[in-house]
Amino acid sequence: MSLIIESLNHQISDGHNQRKLLSDLSLAVGQGECIGLMGDSGSGKTTLLNLIAGLEPIQQGQITLAGVELAHASEQQLSELRKKQLGIIFQQYNLLSSLSVQDNIAFSARLAGRYDASLCRELARQLDIQSLLTQYPLTLSGGELQRVAIARALSAQPKLLLADEPTGNLDDNNSAGVVALLVKLVKSHDTALVLVTHSHHVAGKMDKTYQLADGQLTIISKVV
Ligand SMILES: Nc1ncnc2c1ncn2[C@@H]1O[C@H](COP(=O)(O)OP(=O)(O)OP(=O)(O)O)[C@@H](O)[C@H]1O
Numbered sequence: 001m002s003l004i005i006e007s008l009n010h011q012i013s014d015g016h017n018q019r020k021l022l023s024d025l026s027l028a029v030g031q032g033e034c035i036g037l038m039g040d041s042g043s044g045k046t047t048l049l050n051l052i053a054g055l056e057p058i059q060q061g062q063i064t065l066a067g068v069e070l071a072h073a074s075e076q077q078l079s080e081l082r083k084k085q086l087g088i089i090f091q092q093y094n095l096l097s098s099l100s101v102q103d104n105i106a107f108s109a110r111l112a113g114r115y116d117a118s119l120c121r122e123l124a125r126q127l128d129i130q131s132l133l134t135q136y137p138l139t140l141s142g143g144e145l146q147r148v149a150i151a152r153a154l155s156a157q158p159k160l161l162l163a164d165e166p167t168g169n170l171d172d173n174n175s176a177g178v179v180a181l182l183v184k185l186v187k188s189h190d191t192a193l194v195l196v197t198h199s200h201h202v203a204g205k206m207d208k209t210y211q212l213a214d215g216q217l218t219i220i221s222k223v224v
């Protein structure tokens with residue numbers, strides 16, 4: 001298993017009131033498995049990804065990532081995990097504006113100590129961004145940024161890729177293309193994927209999709 005979540009509970013506070021966001025939530029993601037995550041705005045999808053990435057402290061329950069139990073991991077272990085086992089595509093891409101596309105793609109691989117120039121070139125070819133390699137993020141379109149963010153996340157060969165609405169700014173046609181490519185790439189690297197999306201069409205490309213509502217995950221059957 002790449003990821004095991006057991007009886008996760010998470011409360012948030014808006015100053016005075018506590019609200020239960022995640023309630024006894026469990027999930028298992030196998031190696032190379034592609035999981036879709038849907039749910040209303042504010043239902044807790046990004047929070048769940050942040051918890052999996054060790055970016056927010058676990059209040060109650062267990063998350064085990066690549067064999068490491070996050071609640072008991074030191075800051076150093078968490079940072080090693082994030083560098084070496086995890087790829088993250090954030091809702092806002094988070095590309096480094098002072099680095100060229102090429103250096104953005106190499107960045108996470110270098111951080112993981114796994115820089116492989118031929119893999120970076122191959123990813124750029126597969127994602128059709130070779131002509132953009134010397135440009136800077138500010139000069140790219142939304143769809144181009146999306147593809148660069150995917151290349152950057154995969155260049156470090158993570159065991160698990162978390163993607164928060166990676167096609168949120170694309171039209172249906174483009175997002176279908178990007179997601180099909182993303183699935184092909186993660187399958188060929190045996191990387192597991194947890195992908196947040198509001199699109200049933202995108203979710204249909206995943207092996208399984210869950211709906212997050214009232215703090216719990218329910219499996220939803222394929223629509224396409
Ligand atoms: N650190 C925090 N402290 C308090 N409330 C928070 C915190 N982080 C998120 N929230 C609240 O938790 C709820 C869930 O937020 P989250 O970002 O996880 O939702 P989401 O499902 O990703 O929504 P969207 O689809 O709009 O991205 C929201 O009501 C948000 O305001």
Ligand SMILES: [Mg+2]
Pocket residue numbers: 045046047091164
């Ligand atoms: Mg979100």
